[in-house]
Amino acid sequence: MNHRQLSFDLPVRPALGREDFFVSPANAMAVVLLENxxxxxxxxxxxxxxxxxxxxxxxxxxxxTSGALILKATDLGDVEIPAVAMGPVVVEDVQDIAGLRPLEEALFHLHNLVLAEGFPLLITADRPAHLWGLSLPDLMSRMQGTQSVNLEQPDDQLLSAVVAKLFADRQLMPSPDVISYLVARMDRSFDAARDLVAAIDREALARKRPVTRKLAAEVLGQSELPDLLDNPG
Known part of the structure; x- marks a missing residue:
């Protein structure tokens, strides 16, 4: 099927293929549901x-896989809902339209039309539906009645893979000891991983240095013992 996708802006170009996604206990259930x-x-x-x-x-x-169109929830006011509903749809970051009545109504109509046409609908959000603060009762009831699956905060295995991927998205390939050093000391969140990799990338470019454990330690505001620097492991 054709992949119908709108353009979006990102500071770096991420690899978004299935082969680039690392499966761990933190996301395994979501992967299984999406595959089925x-x-x-x-x-x-x-x-x-x-x-x-x-x-x-x-x-x-x-x-x-499904030929779905990907939409930001905040862009729903700029699309023709009947046309969009003629195929599978992803609506991202639904929590961002809470309290915005025209956009909530657009999502309500899109939800109903996509399902009436026999197509699947995937929505994403950063918290469960009952915490979005939607003002349209009919939309709230449909969202709360939607099957959901959670992506958990990363375990060590997943965080290591995420950090490695974030470096790869920036065409950087630090050694495994750099990644394990960062994972052991960084804040355990995906946002922290993104911010840290960006900071290390900026520092490496500014200093014209490769990404080493010493540089990583300096960015973290820490220092390593000389024997660790001389004998990484």
Whole structure:
């Protein structure tokens, strides 16, 4: 099927293929549900997780598989809902339209039309539906009645893979000891991983230095013992 996708802006170009997505206990259930999308209850699924948890990546993987159009919830006022509803759809970051009545109504109509046409609907958000603060009762009831799956905060295995991927997206390939050093000391969140990799990239460019554990330690505001620097492991 054709992959119908709108343009979006990112500071770096991420790899968004299925082969680039690392499966761990933190996201395994979400991966299984997305791979078995034809069995979704009511043909819809809500993918819930914090910013940077892999929602966008998984949404793109599913869009390739299903031929879905990817929309930001905040862009729903700029599209023709009947036309958009003639195929599978992903609506990202639904929590961002809470209290914006025209956009909530647009999502309500899109939800109903997509399902009436027999197509699947994937929505993403950073928290469960009852915490979005939607003002349209009919939309709230439909969102709360949608099957959902959570992307959990990363375990060591997943965080290591995320950090490695973030470096790879910037065409950087630090040694494994650099990644394990960072994972052991950084804040344990996807946002922290993104910010840290960006900071290390900026510092490496500014100093014209490769990404080493010493540079990583300096960016973290820490220092390593000389024997660790001389004998990384």
């Amino acid at each position: 999308w034809r069995d979704w209850s009511g043909r819809k699924l809500a993918l819930i997780g914090p910013k940077g948890s892999g929602k966008t990546h998984l949404a793109h993987v599913w869009a390739v």
